[in-house]
Amino acid sequence: MQEYLLEFEQVYYTYSGAQQLALNNLTLKIPLGKRCALIGQNGCGKTTLLLLANGLYKPNSGIVRWRGEPLNYNRNYLSQLRQKVGLVFQDPEQQLVASTVEEDISYGLCNLGLPVSEIKDRVEQALVEFGLTTLAERPVHHLSLGQKKRVSIADVMVLQPELLVLDEPTAYLDVKHTRNLIATLKKIHQNGTTLVMATHDLDLVYRWADWVFVMHEGRLVLEGQPQDVFLQHDLLLELELGIPLIYEILYYGLSSEDESVKQRVQNKILNRTII
Numbered sequence: 001m002q003e004y005l006l007e008f009e010q011v012y013y014t015y016s017g018a019q020q021l022a023l024n025n026l027t028l029k030i031p032l033g034k035r036c037a038l039i040g041q042n043g044c045g046k047t048t049l050l051l052l053a054n055g056l057y058k059p060n061s062g063i064v065r066w067r068g069e070p071l072n073y074n075r076n077y078l079s080q081l082r083q084k085v086g087l088v089f090q091d092p093e094q095q096l097v098a099s100t101v102e103e104d105i106s107y108g109l110c111n112l113g114l115p116v117s118e119i120k121d122r123v124e125q126a127l128v129e130f131g132l133t134t135l136a137e138r139p140v141h142h143l144s145l146g147q148k149k150r151v152s153i154a155d156v157m158v159l160q161p162e163l164l165v166l167d168e169p170t171a172y173l174d175v176k177h178t179r180n181l182i183a184t185l186k187k188i189h190q191n192g193t194t195l196v197m198a199t200h201d202l203d204l205v206y207r208w209a210d211w212v213f214v215m216h217e218g219r220l221v222l223e224g225q226p227q228d229v230f231l232q233h234d235l236l237l238e239l240e241l242g243i244p245l246i247y248e249i250l251y252y253g254l255s256s257e258d259e260s261v262k263q264r265v266q267n268k269i270l271n272r273t274i275i
């Protein structure tokens with residue numbers, strides 16, 4: 001039976017002073033062990049959901065549950081929750097706090113009050129895992145954006161979270177750095193971490209995700225495996241979200257006379273053998 005790490009049940013959230021609801025009766029469950037993509041138009045509530053995921057924000061009403069238990073918003077509970085739910089912000093500048101890469105990665109561990117020797121070991125391991133060894137002593141403000149992103153993920157992963165949530169991690173990255181990031185996420189997932197990524201890159205969703213959430217105006221309107229979600233062409237068009245290029249060209253580009261070709265193409269797309 002599918003287990004869920006984090007569950008949002010009928011959650012409402014409005015920013016103070018805002019007229020509109022950011023989350024509007026949102027019900028969504030994050031399945032254990034999956035690579036989830038969260039998609040939806042600008043302003044549909046993706047970032048807000050991620051900020052509620054590790055208790056940075058508290059719902060106005062509704063419940064957020066971690067492994068079946070409602071979140072508690074006291075200090076101790078939240079500090080434990082944030083070890084289990086790691087949040088990587090879209091802008092690494094919001095995340096990087098120390099002067100050097102090494103210090104930045106050790107920051108969260110120091111806050112946990114771990115023994116110095118353990119902090120040293122874990123930081124060294126993270127530097128190796130994230131290819132940051134040669135940058136260990138580099139001031140964080142001297143890094144490229146791609147390097148800063150890697151450090152911000154290392155900062156969170158060094159705490160060994162069970163769930164990693166990332167807000168548009170490939171925004172502003174070039175092809176090479178996007179590929180490297182995806183390889184890093186693959187390793188993190190293989191090591192047992194559940195992933196949730198908010199993104200506008202539907203081609204990436206097709207290649208990377210094994211579960212997709214579609215949000216609209218603060219609520220979940222569709223979820224499923226990417227191959228099923230992207231066949232909901234009419235709904236996705238109505239939401240002005242588009243579809244991955246591969247569907248556009250290979251599937252919907254074919255006319256009805258090409259039925260047998262369409263069938264073959266559909267099978268390939270559904271099995272995701274064209275990547």
Ligand SMILES: Nc1ncnc2c1ncn2[C@@H]1O[C@H](COP(=O)(O)OP(=O)(O)OP(=O)(O)O)[C@@H](O)[C@H]1O
Binds near residue numbers: 015022041
């Ligand atoms: N600090 C804030 N104060 C007031 N309103 C906010 C604030 N942050 C977000 N909002 C509003 O809340 C709604 C949801 O915003 P959110 O950032 O969660 O959307 P999003 O789906 O992440 O958008 P994007 O794809 O552009 O990053 C939007 O209407 C937005 O204008």
